[in-house]
Amino acid sequence: MSTPTITLTSADASMARFEKQTTRYGSLTMTAGLIFSLFGPIYLVFFSDLQIAPSMIWVAFLAVAATFGVLWIVEPVTYFPILGSAAMYQAFMIGNISNKLLPAAIVAQSSIGAKPGSKRGDLAAVMAICGAATVHLTSLLLFVGVLGTWLVSQVPAEVIDVARLYILPSLMGAVLVQSIVAMKSLRPTIIAIVLALLMNFVVLPAMPAVAMFATALVVIASILVSWVLRDRKALVTNTED
Amino acid sequence: MQPQLILAAGDPSSTDIWAIANTPFLWFCALGVFAVIFIQTILYARAAKVAAPHVNMPARELKESFRAGAVASxxxxxAVVFVAIALLALFGTPAVLVRIGLIGSVSAETGSANIAAVSMGATLGGADYTQQxxxxxxxxxxxSGAMWMLSTLILTPIMKKGGKSLAKRNPAVMALIPTAALxxxxxxLTIxxxxxxxIHMILVAVSAAAMGLCLLLAKVLHAxxxxxxxxxxxxxxxxxAGYFLHTAA
Known part of the structure; x- marks a missing residue:
């Protein structure tokens, strides 16, 4: 049908077209998703008579930014080499990247015997994320949207009150252990926990006004102290690799 | 009197969260995000279908990849559904669907909400957790989620152009900063x-111990x-445990 050289160039050209198409579709749909996700809160702030002052939003946003701002930039940078540009627009809208989307992509690539990073591997990864998205959207709509809402309406009010009151400690203990195990870095773990204990049991009792930015301060201090007290030997060998 | 358009009758000091959290407009926005992702999925699958024959990839393999991804997820x-249901009482269905089910992760989103509540001098889920x-x-x-998407939108084309990423230039900083921040x-937030x-103190310990045990068992049993x-x-x-401790107290 065609000589190898022609097959090669046509393969490259069609992959280039695929990249271009998915970049356009991806950025357009992500922008649409971003707008939809902001409509709800905008509606509550401006049209629901909840008397929300602009200062409340600024303070809350600053406190959140100081805590998670680093991750806004670091996460996309970290996942780009693994996901590739097409899947980036899928992953950061669907969420649950490391525990669901990446495993799905790897399973799909190995089931058709395609290498990650190859053309077939890239297409397999995108299709796998499409499959994962379909399952995820359907199960969320069905089990949370319909069943969950019904379930919560059936549960007695006092049980809901207890759940609401204690959901945070019940969630955070597990989340902390999960992130400690996932990060596998002893020094920053000890530093973060010591700083958090100092903040909550020494600083806050003395200066309650700090509460607003307590988490942010612990985050910033953890970064600085972990950097100052870093394991220089291990890091030097790493950079020299 | 200042004329103001009020579409939903919210009450800033009411603690009936569900009354405001499940308003039809929030449902509409949540379903909008779902629709956008469905459309994206269809467009992507179609683009892959067009490109596949040119890289010697039969349609059968595309289908197989789709199915493998679906089954694996x-x-x-x-598991996400289960956690999301536990948070319905706190945020209502539309917010849980969008924030926890989709765009964000349970830990980051609940963290953000908690920080915001504290910045108003309130406690998430506490007696002063009002509609406001x-x-x-x-x-x-x-x-916060919008900033994540915005930086994806801005950084992806830049990284694609092959600009040397920070990760390559300084791996030590890149590994340490996010680890320490998280x-x-x-x-x-936990402490x-x-x-x-x-009761809060006991529950943090119970939850941490349960997670430790699960992760240990998963490792030992390869589950x-x-x-x-x-x-x-x-x-x-x-x-x-919280329910029994609370009713016993």
């Missing part, structure tokens, strides 16, 4: 629960599913 999806606090918490979660955030009451379900299981155990 059943377990993790149901809920709204500000939702704004904070949504803006550990700092979750340590602070802030301890002084609230003795990947247990790792996925660990968060849901830990929450269920801790909440149940």
């Amino acid at each position: 059943i377990g993790p999806s149901l 606090v809920f709204a500000v918490a939702l704004v904070a979660m949504s803006l 550990l700092g955030a979750f340590s602070a 802030a629960e301890l002084p609230k009451s003795s 990947k599913w247990l790792k996925e379900w660990a968060l849901g299981i830990s929450i269920a155990i801790a909440i149940t």
